[in-house]
Amino acid sequence: MEFNAPATENLFDRAKLVGKSTPRIDGPLKVSGAAPYAAERHDVVAGQAYGWIVGAAIAKGRIRSMELGDARRAPGVVAIVAATEHEPVGTSPYNHAPLFGGRDIAHYHQAIAVVVAETFEQARAAASLIRTQYDAADGVHDLARVKSAAKIGTGFSGESMKDTLGDFDGAFGGAAVKIDATYTTPDEAHAMMEPFATIAAWEGDKLTVWTSNQMINWGKRALASILGIEADNVRVDSPYVGGGFGGKLFIRADAVMAALGAKAAKRPVKIAMQRPLMFNNSTHRPATIQRVRLGAGSDGRITAIAHECWSANITGEDGEHGTLQTPKLYTGANRLTASYVSQIDLPEGNAMRAPGEAPGHMALEVAMDELAEQAGIDPVELRILNDAHGVVPGDPETKISDRHLARCLKEGAERFGWSERKAQPGQARNGRWLTGMGVAAGYRAGPTAKSAARVSLSADGKLKVETDMTDIGTGSYTIIAQTAAETMGLPLDSVTVELGDSNFPVSSGSGGQWGAASSTAGVYAACVNLRRMIGEKLGFDGDAADFQGGLATLDGQGWQITEAGALSADGEMTYGDFKSDYDVGTYAAHFAEVRVDAFTGEVHITRMLAVCDAGRILNPLSARSQVIGGMVMAAGATLMEDLHVDKRFGFFANHDLAGYEVPVHADIPHQECIFLDTLDPIVSPMKAKGVGELGICGPNAAVANAVYNATGVRVREYPITVDKYLDRLPALA
Amino acid sequence: MAQDGFLKVSRRGVLAGGVASAAASRASIAFAQENSGASAVEATVPLKFTVNGEDRQLDLDTRTTLLDALREHLQLTGTKKGCDHGQCGACTVIVNGERINSCLSLAVQHEGDEVTTIEGLGSADRLHPMQAAFVKHDGYQCGYCTPGQICSAVAVLDEIRKGIPSHVTEDLDGAMQPSNVEMRERMSGNICRCGAYSNIAEAMAEVAGA
Structure with a gap:
């Protein structure tokens, strides 16, 4: 089915299940510990041995030698696959850094060996007996040092990341009010709770990996390419994913080394990557340096807007494009956005939740706060004043599909009690606490990708949905069940959903907040085909009939759909060219309140609110969780998350969950999330857009602005930690 | 060597x-x-x-x-x-x-x-009240930290019932309350990267109040 024109009224506008808060259908399995994650699948294949990955101890260079004898003779060792004895594996379009690269080392903790043993303890102990000698090469590990060598980056579709409109320099030069500020964001880690984990088993030349991956079909093709085998010989199965946030978009060393280890050991191998290896072995969100210049009239209307971003990556390409939201958010006739990328010798930078936009908002939306103060205009008002209408400000040939940002801001301000905020910073004091409020707008694209599913109706009226879609905590199981039940007119508990198996029809997968909108549209397409099949079998027009309560009705006639017998239909939703005339975006207003200890400088977030405009919300219960989860990660980015680069040796020094601090319970207050009741007819027949990344676009800046409002100290180097402002706090009176 | x-x-x-x-x-x-x-x-x-x-x-x-x-x-x-x-x-x-x-x-x-x-x-078809509250309040997303959160949550309420103080307990002599701040402090050893904290606190509050 091709979606080739804006959606008109359809069955989802009269929905009984879609759009209603629904507890997750996989919930009872998850809360009882029965949901099987990758490393836990004792039942899928017998004789699983344990693998332990050894990581390189240099950031760049070459392995001179590896002494493997002691490890090979250690108790329980079944096989060792080592870089000095094995050809480098192949590459895939999805990986920048080598996953097992022979003697050449491209980054710290690159996999250089896997030790396979009968037990976990034996594998770990034997791995510690490997002695590796290196010829280390010089590398550059400091973004500030490579910034001047940066080139203009390319976007996700290969487009140049530099855009101009009008005459920025002229307009900025003549602006009545100006902001010119530079912000830095550090490298950040996904730090998902489930480690990279795989059980790999060969059957002849066929490989099965039970793994933890967001994008099953990408993973299948990448693994084939990396291992030099046919994709048809690879099966990837990942029904439960213990968090990804972009870190599990691609095949990682756990899958590759388990496959190589299993081949060498001639038996299945299980690997759960040890936590301290994860941060340098895999990918991270690259650090940025961002310069924002805003020029406005004395009325606050923006006349000139420039946002430039510098980041670096191991290949010198694919940077963290912090400018992505800037052409979308605010009007202004004279514009410059540019994202520059340099080469750096650090582990691979790649997508982490809202790549580009998450750190981009940390610069742009703080600059807006600075502009508001300078212009003497309320920050909420300033954003409404410069809101875009009709077309994308930075790309006037592209229409906006559906946008209610001003409503988000107004309703949010009302709800949050924004009028209580003191415009003058550092003025609100309650005992030992300095208090403040901050606001930020949020924009994240609402993309769709083609997605397929299979739906099978059994003779007893049960419906099974199969698609290689993943549920990474997003709630896919439930929204897919809601969609299928709605379309087929069946109760929710008649539907079972099976996900994450590459033997199933190929879905959009989970990433870029495209999963919810895309996968449900694909399930809808399959259900439409099944309705037609039922109609053909029973002699009615399945497209015209109404399906409810197990009955199809048309023109006063009714049919029990089970009378059609067992039937199965595949379907796929694809998207027509008309969509390229539009920018489909999601919008939010984020509010935060903080209190800062006037003596110690400690920041507590006391309230957070998000008001979101993302079209139909398929399951408000789990969508809210997506948004508040993004708000938590955003709070972390603002106040604590920071991969510390050891610039001498070229690695992230704080590579575990004690050193890399993420928010914990005590850091996060009650969070509120409101969804506007909007529909976007351009996105898909569901009129629904994703929210998983919208939640991290803006709360970061809202917290930063609240800290400023509380203290009067503007920290532009994230994270905002006490060492950066303690000596500038207001005097203790 | x-x-x-x-x-x-x-x-x-x-x-x-x-x-x-x-x-x-x-x-x-x-x-x-x-x-x-x-x-x-x-x-x-x-x-x-x-x-x-x-x-x-x-x-x-x-x-x-x-x-x-x-x-x-x-x-x-x-x-x-x-x-x-x-x-x-x-x-x-x-x-x-x-x-x-x-x-x-x-x-x-x-x-x-x-x-x-x-x-x-508890099991999927016979949930413990805390497990049921996590489902009701969507106190999880990916589910990987969830069993640990639930085991902690059950034990935390027990600690509060027994009057075992924490870092944030203000009155060491009075009856201890399962307040939001008390529960959040005690739960802080259980990281949830999906960020379900606000919902977990609500699930715990429901069980504590029952």
């Missing part, structure tokens, strides 16, 4: 010490035959304990953590391994009524102990 020698000696030392202290209360210790190579002595020790009300017996490598004994030997995989370093709380179980990070203790330390894992609290 001298360093190799040091590591060997130290491992033997550690193992010997561990075995000696364990041996005091145990009848038999089996030693794996020492390999001719550089490898260390491997010892297995029999262990009897109670898991979710069932008597269990295992013969374990002395290096096996309680976490791996549960996940790998008893195939009770509801208890999760997030970090293996006591940094994330995903492996939280209840031992003799108190919550612990099961990755931070060796299985052989648990002779005679009563261990309750997430599977022992």
Whole structure:
């Protein structure tokens, strides 16, 4: 089915299940510990041995030698696959850094060996007996040092990341009010709770990996390419994913080394990557340096807007494009956005939740706060004043599909009690606490990708949905069940959903907040085909009939759909060219309140609110969780998350969950999330857009602005930690 | 290399010490035959304990953590391994009524102990009230930290009931309340990267109020 024109009224506008808060259908399995994650699948294949990955101890260079004898003779060792004895594996379009690269080392903790043993303890102990000698090469590990060598980056579709409109320099030069500020964001880690984990088993030349991956079909093709085998010989199965946030978009060393280890050991191998290896072995969100210049009239209307971003990556390409939201958010006739990328010798930078936009908002939306103060205009008002209408400000040939940002801001301000905020910073004091409020707008694209599913109706009226879609905590199981039940007119508990198996029809997968909108549209397409099949079998027009309560009705006639017998239909939703005339975006207003200890400088977030405009919300219960989860990660980015680069040796020094601090319970207050009741007819027949990344676009800046409002100290180097402002706090009176 | 020698000696030392202290209360210790190579002595020790009300017996490598004994030997995989370093709380179980990070203790330390894992609290079709509250309040997303959160949550409410103070307890003499700040403080050893904290607090409040 091709979606080739804006959606008109359809069955989802009269929905009984879609759009209603629904507890997750996989919930009872998850809360009882029965949901099987990758490393836990004792039942899928017998004789699983344990693998332990050894990581390189240099950031760049070459392995001179590896002494493997002691490890090979250690108790329980079944096989060792080592870089000095094995050809480098192949590459895939999805990986920048080598996953097992022979003697050449491209980054710290690159996999250089896997030790396979009968037990976990034996594998770990034997791995510690490997002695590796290196010829280390010089590398550059400091973004500030490579910034001047940066080139203009390319976007996700290969487009140049530099855009101009009008005459920025002229307009900025003549602006009545100006902001010119530079912000830095550090490298950040996904730090998902489930480690990279795989059980790999060969059957002849066929490989099965039970793994933890967001994008099953990408993973299948990448693994084939990396291992030099046919994709048809690879099966990837990942029904439960213990968090990804972009870190599990691609095949990682756990899958590759388990496959190589299993081949060498001639038996299945299980690997759960040890936590301290994860941060340098895999990918991270690259650090940025961002310069924002805003020029406005004395009325606050923006006349000139420039946002430039510098980041670096191991290949010198694919940077963290912090400018992505800037052409979308605010009007202004004279514009410059540019994202520059340099080469750096650090582990691979790649997508982490809202790549580009998450750190981009940390610069742009703080600059807006600075502009508001300078212009003497309320920050909420300033954003409404410069809101875009009709077309994308930075790309006037592209229409906006559906946008209610001003409503988000107004309703949010009302709800949050924004009028209580003191415009003058550092003025609100309650005992030992300095208090403040901050606001930020949020924009994240609402993309769709083609997605397929299979739906099978059994003779007893049960419906099974199969698609290689993943549920990474997003709630896919439930929204897919809601969609299928709605379309087929069946109760929710008649539907079972099976996900994450590459033997199933190929879905959009989970990433870029495209999963919810895309996968449900694909399930809808399959259900439409099944309705037609039922109609053909029973002699009615399945497209015209109404399906409810197990009955199809048309023109006063009714049919029990089970009378059609067992039937199965595949379907796929694809998207027509008309969509390229539009920018489909999601919008939010984020509010935060903080209190800062006037003596110690400690920041507590006391309230957070998000008001979101993302079209139909398929399951408000789990969508809210997506948004508040993004708000938590955003709070972390603002106040604590920071991969510390050891610039001498070229690695992230704080590579575990004690050193890399993420928010914990005590850091996060009650969070509120409101969804506007909007529909976007351009996105898909569901009129629904994703929210998983919208939640991290803006709360970061809202917290930063609240800290400023509380203290009067503007920290532009994230994270905002006490060492950066303690000596500038207001005097203790 | 001298360093190799040091590591060997130290491992033997550690193992010997561990075995000696364990041996005091145990009848038999089996030693794996020492390999001719550089490898260390491997010892297995029999262990009897109670898991979710069932008597269990295992013969374990002395290096096996309680976490791996549960996940790998008893195939009770509801208890999760997030970090293996006591940094994330995903492996939280209840031992003799108190919550612990099961990755931070060796299985052989648990002779005679009563261990309750997430599977022992309730099952998918017979949920413990805390499990049901997590479903109702969507107190999870990916689900990986969830069993640890739930085991902690159950134990935290018990700690508060028993009047065990925490860092944020203001009145050490009065009746302790399961306040939002009290629960959040006590739950802070259980990381949820999906960020379900606000919902978990609501789930706990519902159970605490029941």
